[in-house]
Amino acid sequence: MTTLYTSDHEWLRIEGDVATIGITDYAQSQLGDVVFVELPKVGRSLKKAEAAAVVESVKAASDVYAPITGEVIEVNEALAAEPALVNSDAGGKAWFFKLKIADKGELGGLMDEAAYAAHTA
Amino acid sequence: MSARETFPLKQTPLHALHLARGAKMVPFAGYDMPVQYTAGVLKEHLHTRKEAGLFDVSHMGQLVLKAKSGKVGDAALALEKLVPQDIVGIAPGRQRYAQFTNDDGGLLDDLMVANFGDHLFLVVNAACKAEDEAHLRAHLSDACEIVSLADRALIALQGPKAESALAKLCPDVSSMKFMDAGPRRLNDIDCFVSRSGYTGEDGFEISVPADKAEALVTALLDNPDVLPIGLGARDSLRLEAGLCLYGHDIDTTTTPVEGALEWSVQKVRRSGGVRAGGFPGADKILAQFADGAARRRVGLKPDGRAPVREGAALFADPTSTEPIGKVTSGGFGPSLNAPVAMGYLPTALSAVGTTVFAEVRGQRLPLKVAATPFVPNTYKR
Numbered sequence: 001m002t003t004l005y006t007s008d009h010e011w012l013r014i015e016g017d018v019a020t021i022g023i024t025d026y027a028q029s030q031l032g033d034v035v036f037v038e039l040p041k042v043g044r045s046l047k048k049a050e051a052a053a054v055v056e057s058v059k060a061a062s063d064v065y066a067p068i069t070g071e072v073i074e075v076n077e078a079l080a081a082e083p084a085l086v087n088s089d090a091g092g093k094a095w096f097f098k099l100k101i102a103d104k105g106e107l108g109g110l111m112d113e114a115a116y117a118a119h120t121a
Numbered sequence: 122m123s124a125r126e127t128f129p130l131k132q133t134p135l136h137a138l139h140l141a142r143g144a145k146m147v148p149f150a151g152y153d154m155p156v157q158y159t160a161g162v163l164k165e166h167l168h169t170r171k172e173a174g175l176f177d178v179s180h181m182g183q184l185v186l187k188a189k190s191g192k193v194g195d196a197a198l199a200l201e202k203l204v205p206q207d208i209v210g211i212a213p214g215r216q217r218y219a220q221f222t223n224d225d226g227g228l229l230d231d232l233m234v235a236n237f238g239d240h241l242f243l244v245v246n247a248a249c250k251a252e253d254e255a256h257l258r259a260h261l262s263d264a265c266e267i268v269s270l271a272d273r274a275l276i277a278l279q280g281p282k283a284e285s286a287l288a289k290l291c292p293d294v295s296s297m298k299f300m301d302a303g304p305r306r307l308n309d310i311d312c313f314v315s316r317s318g319y320t321g322e323d324g325f326e327i328s329v330p331a332d333k334a335e336a337l338v339t340a341l342l343d344n345p346d347v348l349p350i351g352l353g354a355r356d357s358l359r360l361e362a363g364l365c366l367y368g369h370d371i372d373t374t375t376t377p378v379e380g381a382l383e384w385s386v387q388k389v390r391r392s393g394g395v396r397a398g399g400f401p402g403a404d405k406i407l408a409q410f411a412d413g414a415a416r417r418r419v420g421l422k423p424d425g426r427a428p429v430r431e432g433a434a435l436f437a438d439p440t441s442t443e444p445i446g447k448v449t450s451g452g453f454g455p456s457l458n459a460p461v462a463m464g465y466l467p468t469a470l471s472a473v474g475t476t477v478f479a480e481v482r483g484q485r486l487p488l489k490v491a492a493t494p495f496v497p498n499t500y501k502r
Binding site for chain 2: 032035036056057058061083
């Protein structure tokens with residue numbers, strides 16, 4: 001299992017041809033208290049860099065982009081009931097959605113943990 | 122806001138204190154201001170409703186209006202040429218909400234006016250303060266001396282424990298009622314204190330000499346009930362309280378009637394009153410008092426969890442193509458644990474309970490017109 005990162009502060013956990021996607025702990029700390037999460041519909045085909053989800057704090061709404069191209073196969077319904085999970089466990093329980101990876105070649109453009117740490121330093 | 126931004130940003134007398142307390146700073150009305158501290162907007166909001174919050178609002182303008190005759194009544198009569206409020210009727214030691222109107226009946230700014238016995242004390246919005254001062258000078262200089270109190274800071278202490286916290290520095294404040302205002306000594310510092318605010322909570326606004334501001338704020342923050350609160354929670358608190366933000370919910374294109382601020386225009390200035398009219402835009406505003414206005418500011422509660430934010434277009438139904446209004450403030454209300462908004466609708470659709478639809482990310486989300494304040498106020502009357 002590999003975890004990759006985008007410069008827009010999303011993480012991807014790769015297991016076979018499925019990517020689980022969330023936002024990083026750094027991202028949640030910048031957003032502040034999350035009060036609402038809007039997730040994509042299961043079955044939707046997302047293109048790389050397309051707005052896929054929305055995360056809202058008291059003050060502002062922010063888009064979450066699809067880091068790679070793929071079809072949404074599962075979303076984390078728990079976030080609708082408990083948006084604050086994004087603040088308490090951004091890298092774990094607060095995953096947003098799972099994509100069936102369309103092109104593994106797109107993963108090559110993403111950062112590993114060390115590169116992401118340098119990006120947010 | 123952005124059009125008025127000038128660099129470098131100005132700093133309030135409490136700037137160093139904000140940084141020392143870990144504030145996240147943002148540009149606001151030309152000032153480098155704290156949007157939140159380490160607790161974050163949500164906790165700061167809830168703390169203010171439960172305990173007490175301290176806000177730096179030193180970016181706002183503070184002005185003295187003093188009649189050349191020496192009589193405060195003459196200053197009040199002069200100011201009535203620019204606002205539709207009963208200023209003459211503000212008793213010594215009292216304060217009132219007012220608006221500067223333009224010739225179209227729109228609002229140039231909203232402000233607080235206090236009678237300090239021999240002069241009037243005005244507090245105006247930061248983004249408008251230079252224009253407001255010029256407006257006063259242009260129209261009232263014959264009768265009045267206008268002094269900008271740029272050497273004073275302004276802080277607000279808000280919430281159910283504001284009284285006990287402030288009374289530790291000056292026991293006399295406990296006897297003040299909502300909208301009482303006047304000079305008080307706090308920890309041997311000469312201040313102007315009013316029992317008012319912008320959160321819907323009981324509380325105080327305190328004008329303090331700039332060089333004493335940090336000492337006063339430090340003394341208040343020594344009380345464990347009091348936390349510093351940023352502009353983020355100030356906005357969510359005032360939105361839950363149904364209070365207008367100038368430049369968003371009211372502006373030069375909205376009249377007091379359209380803005381649902383009729384309550385702020387006393388009968389003496391309306392048609393049939395002893396001093397009816399005589400302010401800019403009086404013809405239009407008084408006609409709207411008689412005949413109503415085509416549109417009206419309303420409170421809006423989204424049905425779901427999704428916040429509906431400023432600028433969202435409002436529609437009568439899920440499919441119509443022509444917007445009927447728009448959201449002027451919107452976000453999440455931490456005390457309600459639900460989204461709240463306000464905006465303008467045709468008066469015919471402004472009754473409480475009416476369902477309208479906001480366009481958010483390509484979807485039409487239902488909202489209901491709701492009474493304001495969304496959260497009951499706790500003013501000490």
